Amino acid sequence: MTGVARMLGEIASIGADPRGGYARVGYGPADRELREWFTGHAEARGLDVHRDRNGIVWAWWRPPGASGTAIVTGSHLDSVPGGGAYDGPLGVASALAAVDVLRARGEAPDRPLAIAVFPEEEGSRFGLACLGSRLMAGAVDPDRALALVDREGDTLADALRRDGLEPGAVGPDRAALDDIACFVELHVEQGRGLVDLGQPVAIGAAILGHGRWRVTIDGQGNHAGTTLMSDRRDPMVAAARAVIEIRDLARAIPDARATVGRIEPVPGGTNVIASRVSFWVDARHPDDAVTAMLIASVRDAVATAAAAEGCVATVHEESLSPTVDFDRSLRERLRDALPDAPELGTGAGHDAGVLAERIPTAMLFVRNPTGVSHSPEELVDDADADLGAVALADALGALSRSV
Structure with a gap:
């Protein structure tokens, strides 16, 4: 022993x-x-x-x-x-x-x-x-x-x-x-x-090769009870659409991995439509060029999901290791x-x-x-x-x- x-x-x-x-x-x-x-x-x-x-x-x-x-x-x-x-x-x-x-x-x-x-x-x-x-x-x-x-x-x-x-x-x-x-x-x-x-x-x-990217989606904070569904600019809905799309993008690439394991709404109230949602993407692939291609697709998907909800998205690289x-x-x-x-x-x-x-x-x-x-x-x-x-x-x- x-x-x-x-x-x-x-x-x-x-x-x-x-x-x-x-x-x-x-x-x-x-x-x-x-x-x-x-x-x-x-x-x-x-x-x-x-x-x-x-x-x-x-x-x-x-x-x-x-x-x-x-x-x-x-x-x-x-x-x-x-x-x-x-x-x-x-x-x-x-x-x-x-x-x-x-x-x-x-x-x-x-x-x-x-x-x-x-x-x-x-x-x-x-x-x-x-x-x-x-x-x-x-x-x-x-x-x-x-x-x-x-x-x-x-x-x-x-x-x-x-x-x-x-x-x-x-x-x-x-x-x-x-x-x-x-x-x-x-x-x-x-x-x-x-x-x-x-x-x-x-x-x-x-x-x-792997890296981390922070995605921020800005919408409009508002009251959960008084705001009609048709009047909302809800970044949480945009984030949900984006997370599913990110999963599907990675599934379509052999040996790729993409994970969203952390999500933070602001202000985070139960009866509040968030004004901002941030989430983090962890992406990995043996070929660094493929990782870059995947992240480019993620940027496009996030922008599309945000625009569909009347929101604006940014993607920021926090770390990248070849x-x-x-x-x-x-x-x-x-x-x-x-x-x-x-x-x-x-x-x-x-x-x-x-x-x-x-x-x-x-x-x-x-x-x-x-x-x-x-x-x-x-x-x-x-x-x-x-x-x-x-x-x-x-x-x-x-x-x-x-x-």
Whole structure:
């Protein structure tokens, strides 16, 4: 037993959402409690822990020395609203367990090795996924990031100050990136690939291109009881038409995905015709050109649906990540270390995908018997969690000797 299940059990109550699952937003109380949990475990193992200017927590077994030599693993601790127990924390707990496995074998790394915990990976609070890794890699302008606003009206700059960070210091961290030879992220599989293959662990092959777009439809707020149906400019009706059309557009394109999972009417009263409705579109496809074509069609569909109700629509891109093929040489070394592990692509975004623009990255996926993720039904069997941690230890040990 590697202790992964026990460690996850220690945080099972942190950020529990009364509606089901977890609500662990970045830079919030649950996030701070989870960081303290990780720091306690890392320090108990004699790792050197510090939090950098972008809010990333680092735990070093051996501190960085010569540039470009460090092996890094890790994941995130935040969640989507109503998220499962494994998306993110499994990778963090498995990294700690991998250190234990290597030590039990009498293996000390031949080069610097660290565990990294990235903040706001899900983007649930500020709408931009992989925020910490994007800031580190220079994949988002710091001024744009600091101006992001959450549902309570707080900017990222506000949240950082409350969380003990200096907003003016965030941004690209070339020195940290230059220290890293490669990054390997272990994650629960967010689909049924390993279930269908009958395997507990896979090596990541690629991440589908994906992005988020905010749609805003402006109409006319009015009284639900006194406004005749023929006199309405109702953005909620326009939004409903648009959501159905977006689903149909994605269904017509092989391998495309389009999801509307969040919708916000203003002012949101039961007996009030909304004056404005905003909703968010998540779109994905392996071919970035197809994603662009899909979004162009979405823009047209939204405009048509809005006009039919006497409303006006705008579509704003909040984030866009191109398709990522993980580093081929690094994947080959992982195949040598894990010869029985198949390769799988994923439709889910990860910090490893963001960092792939700057450093060699790879992923390991651990079987999810339900095939469900971003939901309380997400699951990893204890035995598979142990196998995943051992596979990560095998990978880190091999990379320490060969990178």
